[in-house]
Amino acid sequence: MTSNSYDVIVAGVGAMGSAACWHLAKRGLKVLGLERFDLGHAMGSSHGLTRIIRIAYFEGSHYVPIVQRAHQLWQETGDEAGMKLLHVTGSLDLAPAGGGPVEASLQSCIDHGLVHEQLDARELARRFPGFQLPAGHIGLWQPDGGFVASEKAIYAHVGLAQSRGAEIRTNEPMLDWTPTAQGGVIVRTDRGTYSAGRLVITSGGWIADAVPALANNVATVRQAIGWFTTRRPELYRPDVFPVFILSADEGTFYGFPLYEHPGFKLGGPHFGREPMDPREDDRTPSPRQVELIRDCLARYLPDAAGEPLTLKGCVYSVTPDEDFIIDAVPGVPQAVFASACSGHGFKFASAIGEILANLSTSGQSAFDLKPFSLDRFAA
Structure with a gap:
């Protein structure tokens, strides 16, 4: 591998992206995380000290198994990082x-x-x-x-990911990306060009720039x-x-x-x-x-x-239905994304990071992701 070649690139190192970096890095993969602002910035939806975690979920029972896993992971991640992230x-x-x-x-x-x-x-x-x-x-x-301590959660995930060799580059947004004929991706920023076998896109409010298929939804x-x-x-x-x-x-x-x-x-x-x-x-x-x-x-x-x-x-x-979208980019299975979490996503971030790592490495998830597919808007 060249110095600009990775197993996985994660575009967006907020709540979801930082968790994905950790779950990928602890599997021994070479990970690059790209963040358009400073770590723990206030330009998105992951700042403000605290985010609620609810297990009883009026948005739908199908969320409950995922948030139960997230609850467990917030405790485990905090213990591993030596930081109290989950406050019951x-x-x-x-x-x-x-x-x-x-x-x-x-x-x-x-x-x-x-x-x-x-x-x-x-x-x-x-x-x-x-x-x-x-x-x-x-x-x-x-x-x-x-509640989960929100900025601390990002810092914990990034610190753990770095301890396993992940590279995190802040103030370096992904400008564009293209799939390769070999089944990988090329990612371009204003500082360089990087290649990877897989791409994870967790860029929040900027997600439609990276996944144009989301623009109408x-x-x-x-x-x-x-x-x-x-x-x-x-x-x-x-x-x-x-x-x-x-x-x-x-x-x-x-x-x-x-x-x-x-x-x-x-x-x-x-x-x-x-x-x-x-x-x-x-x-x-x-x-x-x-x-x-x-x-x-x-x-x-x-x-x-x-x-x-x-x-x-x-x-x-x-999204129009206020449910998440967790899926592969249409026609590009090596690029997966999670976003459009509609104002109730942070609590799930620890588990969604794990889901994205699983999708990136095996194409499978332990959870039923059909309610979160992009093609539900095609009908």
Whole structure:
């Protein structure tokens, strides 16, 4: 092999790509990871200290086996890296009775035998006084949920990959790539040209640049997150307050206990995401999004509804059905990709990295990936 020749190139070293680099490198493969920005940057969707991991999954029971594997891998990866990545706080799905999300999460618990409890508004108020919910709201409590330390997860995966010989090059985006007649790929950046037997594409909001077949099925949007001054921080410590998804009149929001920041973190509204071009440098949340977040806090979490301390935007790639796409590039089996995770993908990253490594080396996965195929949009 020449110095510019690899077994696998990974384009995009965020949540998914860093995990893929680790799973490929620990198999003894020569791996190159290319990242367009700094490691752990705030231009995509993997920053912001924390990401929720929910085992009860209202988006569909077919996700549960993958997120269970991810939960296991986050613990194992953290142990191997000497970093605490997985924080188990329990998770709550909160919505008006009959609204759908709580019932769908309940069904995923029943389908997979997950430990859970259904809670009415009175019991929610007793256990979690940080909330102030309407009488008609109900909750589904699942004790295995929690959060993953997001930037630390990327650093852990990259550090482990490098310890097994992977090369990680930051501020060097893939400009283009072409398949070769021999069944490999050629990748070009502004610093050089590289060859590999396989290519893994995990470039998030930029995925359609590398996989043009996605152009009609992936939209790029901005999502807002903020950390707010908390009047009673004792109500929101990780030992007493869970991660949660809240469906309310203002939209669907997600929140966390306090962690490494003095403010209370809330993101959303999920269905208030605004289209954007990821090539724009500005990631500032819109005033409309911030206003909706503040309205949600004032109404449902009043003790966390102080002035904003930090406001950030995330770039999400979203499919029409909001399910993932994990597949091979059409007509090019040596190039596989995972993206368009529609704002709920980070929790799966440890397992999707393993899936991509398996697809790259054997073309097989232990999971049923049919729900995530690109050709579902062809009908």
